[in-house]
Amino acid sequence: MNRLGIFVDAGYLFAQGSQALTGDVVRRQLLSLNEQAVITQLIGTAEHLSGGTPLLRIYWYDAIGTSGPTLEQKRLASSNNVKVRMGTLNGSGQQKGVDSMIVIDMIELARNHAIADAVLISGDEDVRVGVQFAQNYGVRVHLIGIANEHDKNHQSPSLIQEADTHTEWTPDIINSFLSVRQAQVRPRVIPAVDPAAKPAVNEAVVSEEEATKILEALIDAMVSGLVPSDLLALKEHLKHSSSLPREFDGKILGVSRDAIKRDLEQPEKKFARKKFIELVKKK
Structure with missing residues (x-):
């Protein structure tokens, strides 16, 4: 043939x-x-x-x-x-x-x-x-x-x-x-520090309120940094599914964990995923 x-x-x-x-x-x-x-x-x-x-x-x-x-x-x-x-x-x-x-x-x-x-x-x-x-x-x-x-x-x-x-x-x-996918910005919330104050024992632990602010800025940066082919693929995927593909879901959780320097709580995971999906759909 x-x-x-x-x-x-x-x-x-x-x-x-x-x-x-x-x-x-x-x-x-x-x-x-x-x-x-x-x-x-x-x-x-x-x-x-x-x-x-x-x-x-x-x-x-x-x-x-x-x-x-x-x-x-x-x-x-x-x-x-x-x-x-x-x-x-x-x-x-x-x-x-x-x-x-x-x-x-x-x-x-x-x-x-x-x-x-x-x-x-x-x-x-x-x-x-x-x-x-x-x-x-x-x-x-x-x-x-x-x-x-x-x-x-x-x-x-x-x-x-x-x-x-x-x-x-x-x-x-x-x-x-x-x-090559763009390196993602990892924004951090840096609280004001009194130079005379002694370091708190758990000062490295990010509070829930701080975590929400960090995650919101982080997810916005991640979606803004998506290359066109990834964005198109995600928008098409989300027409038929309410969940994220594993490779994107894993990256969101991994980068978020690094940014707040601890494991995410379940409500924080849900927030990060929901925010990512909402921003992708708006693009």
Whole structure:
């Protein structure tokens, strides 16, 4: 069948993409992906590399944490022409099982003559065997890397040699769909201090009244700092759900806990979540 398959190792894309943009590998939780922008970029690049071969679908290989799929992963899985394959994360936060899924899918699709061209975004030596088998079935394999002046060895040399063509995405291309979430402001309420007074035993403990003031300012800063893709995703999510996605809920509680220097009480958690949802809906 004269079709094109696109195979994306999300771990490689996020790690090398963030390093290309910032000079360092940024934690996944601090990255925001514009799903529709990356899909458009993938299809456009793949059509160019393959000479216009019609798309079969995009295979997106990612890892799922113990708390389940993220909002971003759910949105990708619901996007047209995208099939999300989920591996797992080990205790060190590394993907497990992703490379083997890429290899199996490439071989099976090639063996069944479902694709004539394969576009692969990966840097791992372990997927080279999938490239070899696909080529044996007549598939042309086009490898995409990410131009990275901070890491010259971001792709396996033998994988590059095995591919039929090799190209690299520049930081400008990466920036069109990937961004680093802004660092959040952590406002603090600093009470007036009498220099002659002795320090109170529990002066570091923030009162409920002070905590409310801190949380209100903090949540406002967090919502104002949302990148556009996160804001759009949250607004869409809140049309169908009254609760926050886990990755945002965890960040709100974690940052709030750091700001008031103690664990939040249940009413404070409820206030922080409610305030966040209200402000997102108003944006």
